[in-house]
Structure formats: C-alpha cells, structure tokens
Amino acid sequence: MENLALYAEVAKFTVxxxxxxxxxxxxxxxxxxxxxxxxxxxxxxxxxxxTPMLQTKMFxxxxxxxxxxxxxVAIALLLIFANPFLTTIAG
Amino acid sequence: MASESASGGGSTEYxxxxxxxxQWQVGEGKFMVINVDSVVIMLFLSALFLVLFLTTAxxxxxxxPGKFQAAVEMVVGFVDGLVRETFHGRSKLIAPLAITIFCxxxxxxxxxxxxxxxxxxxxxxxxxxxxxxxxTADINVTLGLSLMVFLLIQVFGIRHKGLGTFFKExxxxxxxxxxxxxxIVLAPVxxxxxxxxxxxxxxxxxxxxxxxxxxxxLIFILIALMTLNAGLASGMTWVMAPLQFxxxxxxxxxxxxxxxxxxxxxxxxxxVYLSMAAESH
Numbered sequence: 001m002e003n004l005a006l007y008a009e010v011a012k013f014t015v016x017x018x019x020x021x022x023x024x025x026x027x028x029x030x031x032x033x034x035x036x037x038x039x040x041x042x043x044x045x046x047x048x049x050x051t052p053m054l055q056t057k058m059f060x061x062x063x064x065x066x067x068x069x070x071x072x073v074a075i076a077l078l079l080i081f082a083n084p085f086l087t088t089i090a091g
Numbered sequence: 092m093a094s095e096s097a098s099g100g101g102s103t104e105y106x107x108x109x110x111x112x113x114q115w116q117v118g119e120g121k122f123m124v125i126n127v128d129s130v131v132i133m134l135f136l137s138a139l140f141l142v143l144f145l146t147t148a149x150x151x152x153x154x155x156p157g158k159f160q161a162a163v164e165m166v167v168g169f170v171d172g173l174v175r176e177t178f179h180g181r182s183k184l185i186a187p188l189a190i191t192i193f194c195x196x197x198x199x200x201x202x203x204x205x206x207x208x209x210x211x212x213x214x215x216x217x218x219x220x221x222x223x224x225x226x227t228a229d230i231n232v233t234l235g236l237s238l239m240v241f242l243l244i245q246v247f248g249i250r251h252k253g254l255g256t257f258f259k260e261x262x263x264x265x266x267x268x269x270x271x272x273x274x275i276v277l278a279p280v281x282x283x284x285x286x287x288x289x290x291x292x293x294x295x296x297x298x299x300x301x302x303x304x305x306x307x308x309l310i311f312i313l314i315a316l317m318t319l320n321a322g323l324a325s326g327m328t329w330v331m332a333p334l335q336f337x338x339x340x341x342x343x344x345x346x347x348x349x350x351x352x353x354x355x356x357x358x359x360x361x362x363v364y365l366s367m368a369a370e371s372h
Contacts, residue, residue: 063356067299074306081106081309 003089010085018076025069032065102316109207109312111221112229128222129229136198136226144194166190173359178366184247185365189358196236196300197354199227203307203346207315228304230297237293240361244292248368261285292364296357303353307346314339 040058044051078084112126147163156164167190174186203225214222226232249257262278264285317335321328 059352060356060359063299063352063359066352067295067302070306071298071302074302074309077306077309081103081313082110 006089007086010089014079014083018079021072021076025072029065029069036061101320105316105319106312112223113219113221126229126231129226129232132202132224133199133226133232137195140194140198174362177362180369185362189362192361193354193358196227196357197351200304200350200354203304203350204343207311225304225308227300228308230301233297233301237296240296241293244364244368247365251369296360300353300357303349307349310342314342
C-alpha cells in the first residue's frame, strides 16, 4: 500500500527529530548543571555559613535550567508515541 | 520500550487511551471543548486546600499545636520568609497568593503519584471512557494559571507605580535618552523589548510546569506498558515485572523531587515577578 511509503517517510524524520531534541537538550542541561553545582560547591567552601541560603538559590536556578530541556523531552515523547503527523496520514 | 508480544498495536492504543482527556463539546470547532476531567479535579483539589487550611486557621491555638496546625504553620512561615527577603515593601497580596499557588500546584502535581491505571480503571467501571487525573499535565490548566499571574503582575504594577509612571516606563526603559529626538527614536524599541519580556514570562511559566508534568506522566505510562497483556505463563513476564517495579520505584522517587521543585519554582517566580513589577526599573 502506498500508505506504507508515506508512513516510512514520516517515521524516518520523526525518529531523527526526537533524537536531536532529547540529545541536544541533555547536552545543554548537563553542562549547565555542572557549572551550577561547581559554583555552589566553591561558594559553600569559601563561606560555609551561607550554605542553606545558597542551596535554596541553587534549587531555584536548577528548576529554571530544567525547563527548556524537559519541554524538548515532552515534545520528543509526544512525537514518538502519539505522532500527530502519523494520525494526519491515517486520517 | 519494545513489546515483544503481539500487542504492538495494543501499546499505541494504551498510550493514546491514557493521553485522551474527557472532553465536552460546548460549541463549534476544536477550540470550544472543555477538558472536564482537568476542571473537576482542579476544583476538587482547590476546595480541599481551602477547607483544610480554613479549618486549621479557625482552630489555631497559641498553645501546643496539633500536627496539622504545625504543618500549616511550617508552610506559612516558609513562604512568609521567602516573600520578606524578595519583596522589599508591604503588600497584602503577595504572600497569600504565593501560599495558594504553591499548595494548589503541589496538590495537582501530586495526583501524578497515584498509580497510572487506578483512577481511570475505576472511572471506566462507572462508565466514564477517558480520564486524565493530573490537571497540571493539561496545558490549558497551566496556561490559565500563568495568564492569571500575568494579569496580576500588570494590575499590581499599575497599582503600585500609578498609571502614568507605568506607561512612561514602558517607553523609557531600558534604553534611556536625553534629547527629545533620541527619546522618540528609542521609544518603540523600548516598547518592543518590554512587550516581549512581559509575554515570555507567562509562556515560560506555562511550558515549564506543563513540560515537567506531561513528561512525568508519559514516562509512568511507558513504565506501565512494560507488563501490558502479560500472563504468568509467559517467561518474559518474569523478567519484565521486577524491571517494571524497579524502574517505577526509581522514577517515582525522582518525581517526588520534581513535583515539589516545580510547585516551588512557580511560586518563587510569581513572587519575583510581582516584586519586580512594583519596583522602578
């Protein structure tokens, strides 16, 4: 059926897109968290009495760092498991 | 997540069934649809929060507090400390708003901890075809919360700075100019930057909360898929079941952190944006 060829086309690019989304997001987040954690440890070593305050602020920044890659992961998972392009083809 | 059994098509159906909202068509077209499950669960959780905190406040004693009163006091004290160190002014709006946002968002996120199939299976037994139990995994809910915060930021800014200063600052910050000609040139640039900055904030609030919750829910569904249609006779089941238990346990433990962190971030950003709106640039 010619639908299979269309399906294969969509699936090919979907998989690559999902891989790029997750991979590049993970790359950025990993470097960001590493720098964040390193600076926190440095600051905590210089002034140990500030550790609780620094830890709170670290979690705030961690939550901000997390946001964009998680959106990417959510979109990638949506593409893999409930692909809207495939439903357009099927419909 | 390869499913070796012949239920390859069954997995997709399972996922799509679990991602479908209980919808109610109220008009023409795809926009006029209400996700009844999100609305009902959100109303129920908000009512629960109000009832619990109100009864605790009514029965509050200055003597030795009960456990629940101690918990509520902890939350209130924590948020109050945060607001005090971020907002250098006096406001009756920020701290109660922050407590409400934190507790309601946390309660809604917490619905993700309930095992994936429990509530939808109960609903199906009563005749409800689809049910998604996490309101914050619905972008309509998070967008609604963010839009309300956006409106509050504008109203709060106008109330604290006055309408004249508010509009003047929209045209003169962040680039300042001395001569009248330069001011006119820079005004549209300032306005554009200001509008973009104001619009990006609710968008990022929405997508951050939605992305985290949606991804969490989807991974729970995928973990539940591991033993779909598995019978005790098949050897694969004896491998998949412990694997499912371990991955479920690990992901749940991680997700507890994510839930609390996302509620905290939403509240923290609301406080920060409100305090920035009240200060002059």
